[in-house]
Each structure stands twice: as C-alpha cells, then as structure tokens.
Amino acid sequence: xxxxxxxxxxxxxxxxxxxxxxxxxxRGYDSxxxxxxxxxxxxxxxxxxxxANLEAVLPASSAAKCxxxxxxxxxxxxxxxxxxHPHLGPAGKVALVxxxxxxxWAELKRELEAAxxxxxxxxDSEILAHLVERELSRLGPSCPRSGAIEAxxxxxxxxxxxxxxxxxxxxxxxxxxxxxxxxxxxxxxxEGECFIASDPAAFAAHTRQAVFLRDGELAAIDAKGWxxxxxxxxxxxxxxxxxxxxxxxxxKGAHPDFFLKEVYEQPQAVERTxxxxxxxxxxxxxxxGIELSPxxxxxxxxxxxxxxxxxxxxxxxxxxLVEAWARVPARAEDASEFRAANPIVDPAALYVAxxxxxxxxxxxxxxxxxxxxxxxVVGLVNSVGSxxxxxxxxxxxxxxxxxxSVAASKSYLAQVTGxxxxxxxxxxxxxxxxxxxxxxxxxxxxxxxKIDEALSLRPRVEELAARIAxxxxxxxxxxxxxxxxxxPAALEGALKLKELSYLHAEGFAGGALKHxxxxxxxxxxxxxxxxxxxxxxxxxxxxxAEVRARRGPVIAVCPGAPEGLREEVDELxxxxxxxxxxxxxxxxxxxQLLARSVASALGRDVDRxxxxxxxxxxx
Ligand code: F6R
Numbered sequence: 001x002x003x004x005x006x007x008x009x010x011x012x013x014x015x016x017x018x019x020x021x022x023x024x025x026x027r028g029y030d031s032x033x034x035x036x037x038x039x040x041x042x043x044x045x046x047x048x049x050x051x052a053n054l055e056a057v058l059p060a061s062s063a064a065k066c067x068x069x070x071x072x073x074x075x076x077x078x079x080x081x082x083x084x085h086p087h088l089g090p091a092g093k094v095a096l097v098x099x100x101x102x103x104x105w106a107e108l109k110r111e112l113e114a115a116x117x118x119x120x121x122x123x124d125s126e127i128l129a130h131l132v133e134r135e136l137s138r139l140g141p142s143c144p145r146s147g148a149i150e151a152x153x154x155x156x157x158x159x160x161x162x163x164x165x166x167x168x169x170x171x172x173x174x175x176x177x178x179x180x181x182x183x184x185x186x187x188x189x190x191e192g193e194c195f196i197a198s199d200p201a202a203f204a205a206h207t208r209q210a211v212f213l214r215d216g217e218l219a220a221i222d223a224k225g226w227x228x229x230x231x232x233x234x235x236x237x238x239x240x241x242x243x244x245x246x247x248x249x250x251x252k253g254a255h256p257d258f259f260l261k262e263v264y265e266q267p268q269a270v271e272r273t274x275x276x277x278x279x280x281x282x283x284x285x286x287x288x289g290i291e292l293s294p295x296x297x298x299x300x301x302x303x304x305x306x307x308x309x310x311x312x313x314x315x316x317x318x319x320x321l322v323e324a325w326a327r328v329p330a331r332a333e334d335a336s337e338f339r340a341a342n343p344i345v346d347p348a349a350l351y352v353a354x355x356x357x358x359x360x361x362x363x364x365x366x367x368x369x370x371x372x373x374x375x376x377v378v379g380l381v382n383s384v385g386s387x388x389x390x391x392x393x394x395x396x397x398x399x400x401x402x403x404x405s406v407a408a409s410k411s412y413l414a415q416v417t418g419x420x421x422x423x424x425x426x427x428x429x430x431x432x433x434x435x436x437x438x439x440x441x442x443x444x445x446x447x448x449x450k451i452d453e454a455l456s457l458r459p460r461v462e463e464l465a466a467r468i469a470x471x472x473x474x475x476x477x478x479x480x481x482x483x484x485x486x487x488p489a490a491l492e493g494a495l496k497l498k499e500l501s502y503l504h505a506e507g508f509a510g511g512a513l514k515h516x517x518x519x520x521x522x523x524x525x526x527x528x529x530x531x532x533x534x535x536x537x538x539x540x541x542x543x544x545a546e547v548r549a550r551r552g553p554v555i556a557v558c559p560g561a562p563e564g565l566r567e568e569v570d571e572l573x574x575x576x577x578x579x580x581x582x583x584x585x586x587x588x589x590x591x592q593l594l595a596r597s598v599a600s601a602l603g604r605d606v607d608r609x610x611x612x613x614x615x616x617x618x619x
Pocket of ligand 1: 358616
C-alpha cells in the first residue's frame with residue numbers, strides 16, 4: 001500500500017526520489033517523506049498529506065547522492081507528521097522506510113523501552129529503526145560497510161510480520177540496504193547507479209533491469225552495484241530481469257481525473273484483453289498462458305476464483321460464466337476469508353487468482369495456501385511482472401493498461417472479459433457447441449464498440465448524479481439490484497458509488513429484496529435496477545414493481561431497451577443489445593460514470609478517495 005523508492009549513485013538523489021514518489025503516490029497518500037544519507041548524518045523531511053505538502057518543506061536542492069522516500073497509507077498510528085516515514089534510530093545513525101506490519105511490535109517495544117528507548121512516533125516501523133541501530137552499535141564504530149547488512153539482518157531476525165523496507169546510514173554514505181518479507185521490493189540496476197522500490201514502475205524511466213527480491217531476502221545497493229542474500233546469510237545469485245517500458249507519469253489528457261480517463265479507455269482495454277485470443281473458426285478462446293490441453297480441461301473438477309473488492313466482483317462473474325458455458329461447478333471466494341479458513345484444496349480443481357495490481361496481500365496469501373496444498377493456480381492479472389503473476393507462473397495477462405485512479409474501472413471490465421475467455425475455452429472443452437461458441441466469440445468481438453456507445457450516456461447520467469448529489473440533500477442511500485449474471489455488477493456499482501462519493505450504497509440480489517433491503521426503500525432512496533433480457537428478466541421486473549409500489553424511484557439499466565420496460569421505471573438507461581451473460585460488462589459503464597459524477601458534484605477527490613490506497617499490500 002505504501003510506496004518505497006531509493007537511489008544510490010552519482011546523481012543528486014532528491015529529485016529522483018521525489019519523481020519516484022510521484023509515480024508511487026497512488027498507492028498511499030496519507031503522508032510522505034524522504035531521508036538523504038550523507039557523511040556522518042542523515043537529513044529527514046516528512047509531512048502529513050499529499051506529496052505537495054512534503055515538497056513545500058524540502059530544500060531547494062541537496063547534494064546528497066543517496067536517499068530513500070516513502071508515501072504512506074497508515075496502518076499503525078494516526079496520520080501525522082511524526083508517524084510519516086522515514087523513521088530515524090535514536091542516535092540518528094539509520095533512517096528507515098517500511099511497508100508492512102510488525103506483528104510482535106508490542107513485545108519489541110516493551111523490550112526497547114526497558115532498555116531506555118524513547119519513541120518519536122506511534123508506528124511499528126520506528127521499532128525497526130531502533131532495532132537496526134542497536135545492532136549497529138553492537139558491531140562497534142569500526143564496523144565495515146558489510147556490517148550494515150549484518151545489522152539489518154540481525155534486527156529482522158527478531159521481527160515477525162511483513163516488511164518491504166529500505167534504510168540509509170549516517171556512517172555509510174551511498175549505501176542503501178533493503179529487505180523483503182511479504183511486501184514487494186525490487187532493485188533497479190542502472191549504469192553506475194542503483195534504485196530500490198516497492199514497484200519497479202518507480203525507477204523504470206532510468207533502468208529496465210530489475211532484480212525482484214523474494215521473501216526472506218536482503219539487498220544492498222550503492223553506485224558500484226548490488227548484492228543480495230538471505231536473512232540467514234546465504235548468497236542469492238539471481239540475475240536481473242527486463243521489466244516493461246516505463247509508463248512514466250501518466251497524463252490525464254483532456255479529462256479532469258484519471259478515473260474518467262480510464263473509464264473512457266475501456267473499449268481499448270477490453271480489445272487488448274481479447275487481442276489474438278479468439279478463434280472464430282472453432283468458436284473458442286486460445287489462452288497461451290494457461291497451457292491446459294482439452295483433456296486436462298475436461299478433468300477439472302471445479303473452478304475457484306479468488307479475489308478482493310472489485311476483483312472479487314469480477315470473480316463472481318467468472319463463476320457465473322463458467323457454470324453457464326462449461327457446466328463445471330464454480331465458486332468465487334473472498335481471498336482473505338478463503339485463506340483464513342484452512343481451505344480444502346482439490347488438486348483436480350482450477351484456481352484462478354484475479355487481480356489488477358498483482359500485489360494484493362490477501363490474494364497472494366490465498367494463492368500460496370492453495371499451492372502449499374498441491375492446488376493448481378493460474379493468474380488473471382493486469383500488472384505485468386507483479387508478485388502474483390510471478391507466483392502463479394501461468395495465467396492470462398489482462399493488458400488493460402496502467403490504472404492509476406485508486407478505484408478500479410477498466411481493470412474490472414478486462415477482468416470480466418478475461419473470465420469470459422476462460423469460461424469459453426473450458427466450455428468448448430466440455431459442454432458448449434461450436435455454434436454456441438461462435439456466438440460468444442461474436443458477442444465478445446462486438447463488446448468494445450458497445451462499451452464505446454455506452455459512454456455516450458454520460459450527459460444523462462450526469463443529470464441523474466446531480467439529483468442524487470442534490471446540494472444540502474443528497475440521497476441517504478442508493479440501492480443497486482441485480483439478479484443472476486447482474487448480481488455481481490450490482491455489488492460493483494454500489495462499491496464504486498460508495499468509494500468515490502462516500503454516500504451509502506448497497507448492492508443486493510433481486511431475490512434478497514423482500515428479505516430485508518426493502519425496508520430501505522422510500523421516495524428519497526433511488527434504486528438502480530440492472531436488468532437484461534434473459535432468464536432473470538421477468539423476476540427483476542417484479543422487483544422493480546415492488547420498489548415502485550413503495551414509492552421508491554427506479555432507474556433501470558438495460559441492454560436493448562425491451563418493449564414496455566420504459567413504462568415500468570422512472571428512468572431508463574438503454575444500452576446496445578448484448579447477450580445476458582456479458583451484460584455486466586456493458587452495464588457497469590453508466591454506473592462508473594454515475595459514481596464519478598456524484599463524487600465530483602459532492603467535491604470529492606475522485607482519483608484518491610479518503611482512506612483508500614490502490615494496492616492493499618497488507619492483510
Ligand atoms: C475498488 C478497488 C479494490 C480492488 C481490490 C483488489 O475500486 O479497486 O476493491 O479491486 O483492492 O485489488 P487488485 O485487483 O489489485 O487485487
């Protein structure tokens with residue numbers, strides 16, 4: 001969640017660290033800070049709030065050639081200047097930035113306090129700085145540079161929990177030591193310079209050679225190069241990999257925020273997810289990354305999709321599609337609940353981990369649990385080279401493009417599309433006829449143009465948003481109702497609205513209406529009804545009637561505008577016709593636009609909603 005960047009080399013570190021923080025800020029934006037390593041001392045600057053607040057207190061220039069920076073998403077200790085990273089050790093000999101959680105912080109803190117330590121912050125991370133400095137002082141004043149690595153390793157030997165961290169030292173100018181356990185960290189290897197970062201995107205503009213640390217590994221970098229080892233002291237001989245080209249600081253173009261830009265990029269995103277993967281002749285999808293023969297696909301006992309948040313909603317669509325097209329039992333599991341429940345893993349099942357960032361801690365932990373129990377996992381991941389993509393080793397990249405707005409948009413459409421590809425190829429190996437397969441292929445091919453058409457609803461969606469966000473009297477709640485294939489889309493529509501606008505929103509299955517949610521219905525509370533011609537159409541119409549009978553305004557979203565629907569609702573957003581199974585992809589478009597317009601009418605920061613971060617790298 002937090003972002004880490006470090007630089008060691010011949011150039012001035014401060015502008016490089018700030019540039020890296022700018023690229024990482026979307027991961028966490030409660031506070032930010034930098035530490036510049038020098039000869040005999042370290043200078044630390046840190047500030048609560050967005051990066052601009054930190055920039056306002058930085059020196060105009062600094063000659064330091066080595067520095068680390070951090071952008072924080074608070075886990076331990078309130079959002080404040082004092083709790084911002086970097087944290088100094090008590091004698092100012094080490095400054096440390098940390099992403100993760102120290103589980104045994106209370107015990108360690110008690111121990112340090114008993115030895116006279118005083119803490120400047122409420123964070124667990126500061127404890128790490130104290131531990132490293134204690135180990136350094138044990139090694140004595142004449143300790144060589146290698147002693148700094150020893151000190152970090154010895155300190156971490158006391159720690160249980162997760163960390164991606166980086167330290168600079170007062171007495172070892174030009175040296176940065178990093179370590180990883182559960183939180184990503186990569187070394188960027190340049191010409192006569194090195195970087196360290198929680199996301200290689202932070203240094204990709206300077207070098208495309210990266211060494212990805214694994215759990216339990218440390219790295220030391222300086223202008224001369226890098227070395228890696230395990231906590232126990234074994235050498236790690238791993239070469240650098242070439243990472244994708246730097247995306248750079250993305251530009252919003254003509255859009256007021258990244259969210260809207262990314263919503264408008266959805267036709268291309270879905271086109272790229274489909275790119276080269278459809279084989280019309282056989283009515284099939286070709287997924288090179290999964291490498292299962294039709295015979296192996298036939299042997300799959302169950303498909304289990306794993307994900308969190310928006311990715312979980314896409315996973316739920318995956319479950320529905322696999323069951324519909326392949327007639328294989330399927331389920332979608334909240335990765336955090338799944339891994340916490342000592343899951344029963346079936347080696348004949350196919351587990352599919354769905355994630356935009358590929359860094360979500362709970363999804364990674366669920367995958368490790370499945371793998372430890374002999375299960376087969378493939379990834380459905382957007383971020384190339386991410387921890388999840390590497391952990392799964394096989395899967396389907398979404399190619400939705402970089403998503404910078406904290407709330408997911410194009411990655412969701414790409415995830416549902418990716419699930420549809422998996423369902424189609426499984427379906428063709430099991431149950432689906434070539435004719436039915438071709439129909440799915442044709443519908444998928446037509447999807448990007450239909451998404452584009454759906455975007456033209458924006459002016460009408462903005463009018464609705466203005467009513468929902470009515471000054472002084474915003475709607476107390478917005479309900480999202482859907483059945484079957486559209487139930488996960490109802491959940492996703494509600495999630496988008498609540499995270500962007502902070503209004504209460506609830507998504508539920510149409511069948512659940514009478515079992516409780518109906519109590520929320522009234523003239524002030526709009527219901528967005530997701531409906532599509534198909535198996536659930538009539539029953540969703542009944543739900544609409546039940547809401548309207550209680551004077552609840554109903555706004556329907558429907559592909560194809562079936563005859564008579566307009567008369568049954570207060571407002572209809574008609575989309576291009578599409579098959580019921582793919583309606584969640586199209587129907588989300590006006591819901592994303594709605595969430596964004598309500599948020600902007602209420603003056604929210606659309607790209608950086610309060611309390612959230614782009615990737616949730618702590619459990
Ligand atoms: C919501 C949102 C989150 C993420 C979730 C999983 O808009 O973005 O709910 O979907 O944190 O993230 P990934 O897909 O990166 O695993």
